[in-house]
Amino acid sequence: MSTIILYSIAITALLISFFNDRKKTKRALKKAFKSLTNILPQFLTVLLIVSILLAFFNVETISKYIGEQSGLLGIFSSAIIGSITLIPGFIAFPAAAELLNNGAGVAQIAAFISTLMMVGIATLPLEISFFGKKIALIRNGMAFIFSFAAAAVISWVVLL
Amino acid sequence: MKQVIRRYRNTIIMGVVFTLLLIIIPTIRDKAISSFLNQMKTILFVIPPIFVLLGLFDVWVPRETMTQHLGRGSGIRGIIIAFALGSATAGPLYGAFPVAAVLAKKGGSFFNILIFIGAWSTTKIPMLLFEIKAMGPLFAFTRFIVSIIGILLIAQIICIFITKDDRTRSLETLASKYI
Structure with a gap:
C-alpha cells in the first residue's frame, strides 16, 4: 500500500x-x-553480512541480547553499536526491520537507529576539525543521551 | 570495467563468503537466502522512487536563496529553513559538514547551523519515506517528531553550554573550511 x-x-x-x-x-x-x-555496492555488501548474521543468530539469541526483555542494557548496547557503525539509513532500515521480525525489541532498535544517525564516533575527528572539540563532543554526547529518550517514547507509542 | 570491479570489490568478497558459508553450513541456507531476498525486495521496490524524488529535490530546491535567510535574528523562519535545508538531502552525516561551512561563510547563525546538522542527520524526508515502508508509519512518524524536538533541544543546550568565544571561534573555523 x-x-x-x-x-x-x-x-x-x-x-x-x-x-x-x-x-x-x-x-x-x-x-x-x-x-x-x-x-x-555498499547496499549489497551490508545485506549479505546481515543475512549471514541473522541466519546464525536465532530468534532466542537476538531476543536475549536486544529483545524487549533485555531492558536498559539492551538499549545501551544497541546505542553503542549505532554510534560506532557507519552505514546509511537506507541500508539500516531493512536490516532493522528484519531484526524486529526476529525478536529484537522496539526500544532497542529505536536507540540503534537514533544513534546511527546522530552520533558518529568514526566521523568525530572530521566533525572536530569543522566545529572544534568542545562543540563536537557536546553534540555527540547529547545525541547519545537523547537516543534513550527517543527509544523510550517510540517504544511507548508503538507498543501502545 | 576496472572501476566497476573496484567499486564492487567488497560486494564480491562478501558474495563469495556468503556462498561458501551456505555450502559449508547447509543448516543456515534457507534462512540466509530468505532473509537476503526479503531485504532485497524492500530495497528494489522502494529505493527507485525515493531517489527520483531526491534528484528532483536537488534540482528544484533553490539552495542559494535559502541560505541567505539563516542569519542571526532570522527567528522561526530561519529555523524552519534550516530544517528544510537539512531534510531535503540524502547524504551521510559527514556530507553535512562542508555544507555547514558554506552556511557559516554566508552568515548563518550558529543555532541555525546546529539545526541544519541535526536535520541532515535525522529528519531527512527521503529517509522518512523509506522508514515508513520498512518500520511502519507509527514508528517512523513518532521518531520523526521526537527527533525534531531532540534537535531543537540539543542545539539549545549547546548554545547554553558554550561561551560567546567558543561560538565565534567555531563559526570562524567553519567558515575557514569553505573552499
Missing part, C-alpha cells in the same frame, strides 16, 4: 517537473541514477 503511494508521489512529481522544465528533469533523473549506482 505505502509502496503504491510512494510511486504515485514520485510519478506525479516527475510529471509536474517534466512539464515545467525538461532539462531540469533530465538532470534530476541523471542524479537519481548516479546516487543509486553509488549506493548499490
Whole structure:
C-alpha cells in the first residue's frame, strides 16, 4: 500500500517537473541514477553480512541480547553499536526491520537507529576539525543521551 | 570495467563468503537466502522512487536563496529553513559538514547551523519515506517528531553550554573550511 503511494508521489512529481522544465528533469533523473549506482555496492555488501548474521543468530539469541526483555542494557548496547557503525539509513532500515521480525525489541532498535544517525564516533575527528572539540563532543554526547529518550517514547507509542 | 570491479570489490568478497558459508553450513541456507531476498525486495521496490524524488529535490530546491535567510535574528523562519535545508538531502552525516561551512561563510547563525546538522542527520524526508515502508508509519512518524524536538533541544543546550568565544571561534573555523 505505502509502496503504491510512494510511486504515485514520485510519478506525479516527475510529471509536474517534466512539464515545467525538461532539462531540469533530465538532470534530476541523471542524479537519481548516479546516487543509486553509488549506493548499490555498499547496499549489497551490508545485506549479505546481515543475512549471514541473522541466519546464525536465532530468534532466542537476538531476543536475549536486544529483545524487549533485555531492558536498559539492551538499549545501551544497541546505542553503542549505532554510534560506532557507519552505514546509511537506507541500508539500516531493512536490516532493522528484519531484526524486529526476529525478536529484537522496539526500544532497542529505536536507540540503534537514533544513534546511527546522530552520533558518529568514526566521523568525530572530521566533525572536530569543522566545529572544534568542545562543540563536537557536546553534540555527540547529547545525541547519545537523547537516543534513550527517543527509544523510550517510540517504544511507548508503538507498543501502545 | 576496472572501476566497476573496484567499486564492487567488497560486494564480491562478501558474495563469495556468503556462498561458501551456505555450502559449508547447509543448516543456515534457507534462512540466509530468505532473509537476503526479503531485504532485497524492500530495497528494489522502494529505493527507485525515493531517489527520483531526491534528484528532483536537488534540482528544484533553490539552495542559494535559502541560505541567505539563516542569519542571526532570522527567528522561526530561519529555523524552519534550516530544517528544510537539512531534510531535503540524502547524504551521510559527514556530507553535512562542508555544507555547514558554506552556511557559516554566508552568515548563518550558529543555532541555525546546529539545526541544519541535526536535520541532515535525522529528519531527512527521503529517509522518512523509506522508514515508513520498512518500520511502519507509527514508528517512523513518532521518531520523526521526537527527533525534531531532540534537535531543537540539543542545539539549545549547546548554545547554553558554550561561551560567546567558543561560538565565534567555531563559526570562524567553519567558515575557514569553505573552499
